Amino acid sequence: MVDNEQRIEFFRQMARIRAYEAALQANYHADKTPQWDIGAGLIPGEMHLAAGQEPVAVGLCANLVKDDAITGPHRPHHLALAKGVDINKMTAEIYGRDTGLSHGKGGHMHLFDPEQHFSCSGIIGQGMPVAVGQAMAFARRGTDNVAVAVAGEGAANQGAFHEALNLAAMWKLPVIFIIEDNDWAISVARDTATPIKDGSLRGTAYGMPSQRVEGNDVEMIYEACKTAVDRARAGGGPTLLEIHTVRLWGHFEGDAQAYRGEELNEAAERDPLPAYEQRLISAGILTEESAAAIKAEAEAEVNAAIEFAKSSPEPKPSDAYLHVFA
Amino acid sequence: MTATVDAGTRRVTTAKAISEGIAQEMRSNPDVFVMGEDVGPYGGIFGSTGGLFEEFGSARIVDTPISETGFIGAGIGAAVEGMRPVVELMFVDFFGVCFDQIYNHMAKIHYESGGNVKVPMVIMTAVGGGYSDAAQHSQCLWATFAHMPGMKVVAPSNPYDAKGLMISAIRDDNPVIFMFHKGVMGLPWMAKNPRSIGPVPEEEYTVPIGKAAIAHEGSDVTVVSVSMSVQHCLDVAEELEGTTSVEVIDLRSIVPLDREAILTSVAKTGKLVIVDEDYKSFGLSGEIIATIADKDPSLLKAPVERVCYPDIPVPYARVLEYEALPTRDKIKAAIAKVTA
Structure with a gap:
């Protein structure tokens, strides 16, 4: 059962992620004027x-330790922050600075933190087999660590998803497959991409415990992930969780989202952060003041990370030739 | 380590040399394991893992389902966590179903991570034709891999190099594509050049990746080749002894390419023939010529001759396939032309 201390920590982590994404959004657009140009500004690309997807990352990562692995998708910041990736180095990477996680070679879709066993990939679904291999390494070495592959609902239509599920189930590996169902694969709605309403059926088809989690509720997600992670650590093999979440903003910044129509307004009403804040205040776990203080603290941390990034040096141009080979 | 054995006293096939190299690394390093289709009790369709399952069992010699994206990706995941997987992709022609894992992940992770994450894995794969397996089972394609940064690419022509290169590949901290030509494996069920069975020391040794070998010394013409075609070149060089002095360079590695060895030899002979079973255009032969053009075009005293796979898919009928393949007759004709 989730206790009140955990609830406050869940809120703190979600507020921290939201503050991060909001600050990046503001800074991303700030210097792309007057003519919006995707390659311009301090954060290009x-x-x-x-x-909107904060509950997934926070509910999941509350069950993980440093030596557990995550492979994330192209939309990775919430997962990286919740996993414990250094916020300064991550922000500097997104700003293309030499102090970044990868000295500016990766950028926001290619964040690598070997200390936290965190990585992500810009190619849909392709992190899933990699997590299977990380789980193989953990199992071979006799540790109780687990590997988590996180991908969107669009990725579940990819071959890599199915191959990874089959391998993990066949070899009974400590993998947790998390599908973040945010209803949209860029502009293609989930219900026009697959006739399968409940994606957990796909895990059942591969003989693994599977569950669809509705509600975008951090506590329910935490409990579902806890069951899956505990099972994997105990040698019980993989789990598929399809978590229904929400994409509050565009696929990428600059996406006008005309394709969403009225659904965009409904999505805003499903914002998990004010809902959870109100819930904790109503239950007397937080007050208006303590909630505001948590949010202010998150904003201060994020602003400091952005200042760190902005004040860091760029890599030397000639560094482009380093690191092709070990 | 056993006592030094004269390399000449024991002759084995290239397939046996490869599996022996893997076995020796597996004995000394528990992080090494093998994964792929039919690598277990079958021993690899082309014998590259023969005997390994009997010694190491299913825990370390892992037969996989036909899920190339899945198991190559799993190899990457194991490698980034410090294991040293040897993953077999049965035919190089199959890379089409799993190339994202290879070029977007395996080859790029070290760079994308700014040098913080290593991917020490080997993909071994069968290449080449000559036995009527047609367009989807006969290609070489080393230049396709070599074109994308981040992978080392090796292709031995004989048993000695195969074992030494495999041990080097397993020990390398980078991803290595190990391409064995079916024709050099010494398989009992495929016609072979006697050079596919040769002297191999029993002890462990390495052949450096990125270092060409002068397989036959000569002074009239340089013939640069790799993999199976080297065997044809050596046959021709020996046949022409006394009339034309042919220097055969066996590249052994395509990445890194030993450009110095090529330049040194061409500086000596002034004549160049390139023999390459991979497609002619936009590939290895053009890169070799560019190497000379970049450095000093005046090294060449005659136009270069290329005996390469023409830019056509590999045809099935024997008469059609041999029209396209590099053969001894074509190599001889090319040598005659550049030395005329």
Whole structure:
């Protein structure tokens, strides 16, 4: 059961992620004027933000330790922050600075933190087999660590998803497959991409325990992940969790989202953060003041990380030739 | 380590040399394991894992389902956590179903991570034709892999190099594509050049990745080749002894390419023939010529001759396939032309 201390920590972590994504969004657009240009500004390139999906990352990572692994998708910030990736180095990477996780070689879709066993990939579904291999390594070495593959609902239509599930189930590996169902694969709605309403059926088809989690509720997600992680640590093999969440913003920044129509307004009403804040206040676990203090603290941490990134040096141009080979 | 054995006293097939190299690394390093289709009791369709299952069992010699994206990706995951997987992709022609894992992940993770994450894995795969397996089971494709940064690419022509290169590949901290030509494996069920069975020391040794071998010394013409075609080149060089002095360079590695060895030899002979079973255009032969053009075009005293796979898919009928393959007759004709 979740206790009140955990609830406050869940709120703190979710507020921290939201503050991060909001600050990146503001900074991303701030210097792309007057003519919006995706390659311009201090944060160039594509930017996929995870506002709305905080409960997944926080509910999941509350069950993980440093030596557990995550492979994330192209929309990775919530997972990286919840897993414990250093916020300064991560932000510096997104700003393309030499102090970044990868000295500016990766960017926001390619965050690698070997200390936290965190990685992500810009290619849909392709982190899933990699997590299977990490789980193989853990099992071979006799540790009780687990590997988690996180991907969107669009990725469940990819071959890599099915191959990874089959391998993990066949070899009974400590893998947790998390599908973040945010209803949209860029502009393609879930119900136009697959006739399967409940994606957990796909895990059942591969003979593994599977569950669809509705509600985007951090406590329910935590409990579902706890069951899965405990089972994997105990040698009980993989689990598939399809978690229904919400993409509050565009697929990437600059996405006008005309395709969403009225659904966009409904999505805003499903924002998990104010809902959880109100719940904790109503239950007397937080007050208006303590909630505001948590949010202010998160904003201060995020602003400090952005200042760190902005004040860090860029890599030397000639560093482009380093690290092709070990 | 056993006592040094004269390399000439024991002759084995390339397939046996490869599996022996893997076995020796597996004995000394518990992080090494093998994964792929039919690598277990079958011993690899082309014998590359023969005998390993009997010694190491199913825990370390892992037969996989036909899920190339799945098991190559799993190899990457194991490698980033410090294991040293040897993953067999049965035919190189099959890379189409799993290339994302290879070029977008295996080859890029070290760079994308700014050098913080290593991917020490080997993909071994069968290449080449000559036995009517047609368009989807006969290609070489080393230049396709070599074109994408981040992978080392090796292709031995004989048993000695195969074992030494496999041990080097397993010990390398980078991903290595180990391409064995079916024709050099010494398989009992495929016609073979006697060079596919040769002297191999019993003890462990390495052949450096990125270092070409002068397989036959000569002074009139340089013939640069790799993999199976080297055997044809050596046959021709020996046949021409006394009339034309042919220097055969066996590249052994495509990445890194031993450009110095090529330049040194061409500086000596002034004549160049390139023999390559991979497609002619946009590939290894063009890269070799560019190497000379970049450095000093005046090294060449005659136009280069290329005996390469023409830019056509591999045909089935024997008469069609041999029209396209590099053969001894074509190599001889090319040598005659550049030395005329």
